[in-house]
Amino acid sequence: MILSDSLGLFYDDANRLLIVTTSTQVFSWQTSPFNQDVPPSVDSISEGPILSTRFSLDKKVIAVQRSDYEIQFFHRETKQILSHKCKAGSESILGFFWSDSPLSDLAIVKTSGMDLFACDSSLTTLRLVETKKANVNWYIYTHETRLVLLASGLQCKTFNGFQLSTAGVVRLPRFEMTMARSESNSKPILSSGDVHLVTVYGRIYCLQVDREAMLLHLYRFYRDAVVQQGSLPIYSSKLSVSVVDNLLLVHQIDAKVVIIYDIFVDSRAPVSAPLPLLWRGYQGSDTSSQAANKENESSESSTSNENIVMYEDGWTFLVPDLILDQTNKVLWKINLDLEAISASSSDRTSLLEFLQRRKLEANKAKQLCLGIARAIILERRPATQVTQAIDVLVTAYSYSVKAGTYKEIKNERATASTPTGGASPDNERHRPSGSNIEEVEMDLPSDEQQESQLSSAAISPDELYKFVFASVVEEMMVEESEYLVAIITEFLRSISAEKLKVDLNIYVMTIRLLAYSKRFAELSLFTTNKIIEPSKEVALQLLESGSQNLRVRKLGLDMLRQLSLHHDYISSLVQDGFYLEALRYAQKHKVTSVRSSLFLEAAFASNDMQHLAAILRVLSELIPGFKETSEYYTFYGLLNETNSSVTV
Numbered sequence: 001m002i003l004s005d006s007l008g009l010f011y012d013d014a015n016r017l018l019i020v021t022t023s024t025q026v027f028s029w030q031t032s033p034f035n036q037d038v039p040p041s042v043d044s045i046s047e048g049p050i051l052s053t054r055f056s057l058d059k060k061v062i063a064v065q066r067s068d069y070e071i072q073f074f075h076r077e078t079k080q081i082l083s084h085k086c087k088a089g090s091e092s093i094l095g096f097f098w099s100d101s102p103l104s105d106l107a108i109v110k111t112s113g114m115d116l117f118a119c120d121s122s123l124t125t126l127r128l129v130e131t132k133k134a135n136v137n138w139y140i141y142t143h144e145t146r147l148v149l150l151a152s153g154l155q156c157k158t159f160n161g162f163q164l165s166t167a168g169v170v171r172l173p174r175f176e177m178t179m180a181r182s183e184s185n186s187k188p189i190l191s192s193g194d195v196h197l198v199t200v201y202g203r204i205y206c207l208q209v210d211r212e213a214m215l216l217h218l219y220r221f222y223r224d225a226v227v228q229q230g231s232l233p234i235y236s237s238k239l240s241v242s243v244v245d246n247l248l249l250v251h252q253i254d255a256k257v258v259i260i261y262d263i264f265v266d267s268r269a270p271v272s273a274p275l276p277l278l279w280r281g282y283q284g285s286d287t288s289s290q291a292a293n294k295e296n297e298s299s300e301s302s303t304s305n306e307n308i309v310m311y312e313d314g315w316t317f318l319v320p321d322l323i324l325d326q327t328n329k330v331l332w333k334i335n336l337d338l339e340a341i342s343a344s345s346s347d348r349t350s351l352l353e354f355l356q357r358r359k360l361e362a363n364k365a366k367q368l369c370l371g372i373a374r375a376i377i378l379e380r381r382p383a384t385q386v387t388q389a390i391d392v393l394v395t396a397y398s399y400s401v402k403a404g405t406y407k408e409i410k411n412e413r414a415t416a417s418t419p420t421g422g423a424s425p426d427n428e429r430h431r432p433s434g435s436n437i438e439e440v441e442m443d444l445p446s447d448e449q450q451e452s453q454l455s456s457a458a459i460s461p462d463e464l465y466k467f468v469f470a471s472v473v474e475e476m477m478v479e480e481s482e483y484l485v486a487i488i489t490e491f492l493r494s495i496s497a498e499k500l501k502v503d504l505n506i507y508v509m510t511i512r513l514l515a516y517s518k519r520f521a522e523l524s525l526f527t528t529n530k531i532i533e534p535s536k537e538v539a540l541q542l543l544e545s546g547s548q549n550l551r552v553r554k555l556g557l558d559m560l561r562q563l564s565l566h567h568d569y570i571s572s573l574v575q576d577g578f579y580l581e582a583l584r585y586a587q588k589h590k591v592t593s594v595r596s597s598l599f600l601e602a603a604f605a606s607n608d609m610q611h612l613a614a615i616l617r618v619l620s621e622l623i624p625g626f627k628e629t630s631e632y633y634t635f636y637g638l639l640n641e642t643n644s645s646v647t648v
Contacts, residue, residue: 012054014143018331021050068092075123101164104129109139138192156190175226180213198243243320245360253311272344279308349388356396362455373468387490398498400458465503481517507532508541515545534559566591574602600635
C-alpha cells in the first residue's frame, strides 16, 4: 500500500519495521517475519513535520523528530505526549536511537555530544543519565552492532565510538580514518554516506570509502584499539555496501554491478566475477512483499519489473541487507544466487570452502557442493585437486559435528537459478553469530545468535558415498577404476585423520573396484594394513570377490574368524568344501546354531563316503540322541546304499 498523502518512508532497524508516515498518522509493517495478509499497525500523532521516527524497543512509544531541536514522544496506549527540546541556537539534534543498555533507554545525538536518557513506562519524563561531550558533525549507528560512531574534525575523519548493549556502555578508543589527498583536494571531507558499520562472522567492522585513493578501507574493533585491516579497490565514484550471509557486497553504483568479498579468508580477491543486481518480485513465503499492497491497488504497477531502475538515486542502502526505495515506496531485501556465484568461480577448492560457510541457504549450498564433487571426478580432474576438494568437505563436516551445527538435509535437487543479488524483500533476516572474546562485545540477543547456526552445508561421509561415489562409479568406465581407487583411498585417509566413522559401503565399493580390475595384490595390502577396516560386510565382499583369487577369499575367511562370526565362518568353510574343518571348528567353539544337515549334505554332495561316515560318527559323539534322529537314519541309509563297506 502506498498512501497518496504520505510524507515519508522510514525503516526502524531495531524493531524491523517499515514505517510510512502522513501528516497525522504512522503506518508500520513488521518485515521479519513478513506476512502480506497482515494489515499495518496504524497510530495517530499530532500534525507536524517528520524528519525521522522510531519505535521504542518494547513498541509502546513512537518517537518522532520534528526539527533539529525537538523530538516528540507518543505513548501508543495511554496517548501521553512528551516533548524534548535541546538548546536552540547553541546545539542541534542530529538524530536519536533506542537502546537496550541497562544504563539508558534512549540516546540523542547532538552537535555537542550524546545524551543518554532513562524513560519511565508511563512516559511522564525523560531522565538524563549521562552526557558524552564531543563536537559532532554527524554520526552513524546500527542496532545490529549496538555501536555509534561520532564524527568530528574539519575533515570529519576523527571518531569517538560507544557501544550501548545489555552489557552496559563501552567506550572505544578515539581513532582517525585514512584519507588520501590530491592536488585538487588537499583536505577531503568524509561524509556519513561513506562510512558503514557491518558485522561479518560475528566481528564488527567499519568500512570507509576513500574517494581520492579509490579504496574501501576496513577497520576492525577491539576493546583497546581500532585497527585498519586492509583495503579493497573500488571502481565507482558512487558506492554502497551490504552484508548477506556474512558476505560483503560492494555495490559499484555507476557500473551497476556487485563485487562480493568473503573476508573470512586472508585473500582480498573477490569471490566471483562482478555480478548484476536484478529484480525479483514477491514469491510467497520466500520473499516479503512491497511496503503494502491493498489500499491503493493502482500503485502496485509502479513496482513492476519494467519500472524498476537498478541503483536509482531514490535508493538508501540499509545495513545489513535492505534497500529503502523512496521512489517506488518499497523495501527491498538483497538475496544471493549461489548458483550464479558458483558458475562464475573457477577455483573449485576455494568455491567449496566458500559454499561450506554459507548458512542462509545451506541446502542449496550443500547440493552445489555435491554437484561440484561429482563433476570434478567425472571430469577426471587431477587426483591432487580432487583430494583437496574432499579434504575441504571432510574437514568442514568434522568441524560442524564438533560445533553441533550439522543437520542432515534431504537430497533435493537445487531449484532453478535466479539472478544473483536479486533485490527483493525477503521473509527472513539472519544475523552473524556473536563476536570473539577479544573484540568489542556485541551482546546480540540469544535468539539472534542461534539464528545463524540453525543449519549447515556440511556433508557427511555417508552422504558423500550415496550422492557422489556411488553415482560416479556407475558412470565411469572400468578402465578408470585405478583413478577411482586412488580418490577413495585419499577419502579414507581424510576421514581417518578427522577420526570419523566410515560408511561400510565405501569399503565394499573399494573391494569391488580392486577385484574388478584384478588388482588382488593391492586388495590384500589394503586389507592387511587395515586401510579397509574389518567388518562382516567387508568379509562377505572379500569372499565374493575372492571367487577369482583364493588369497582374497582366505582374507575374507580369516576376517570372519577374527570377528568371531562363527556361523558365517562355518557356513563359508562348508561352502568351500572344508566341512570337516568346519565341524571341528564348531566342536571347538561349541557352535550350536549351525544345522547338522549342513555338514551331512555337503559331505554327501562331495561323493566322499569316508567323510560322510566320519561326520556321522562325530555328530553322534557330539549330539546326544543323534542316532535316533531322522537325519541320522536318512544319511546312514544313503551311506549304506552307496558303499556298504564303510562303517560308522
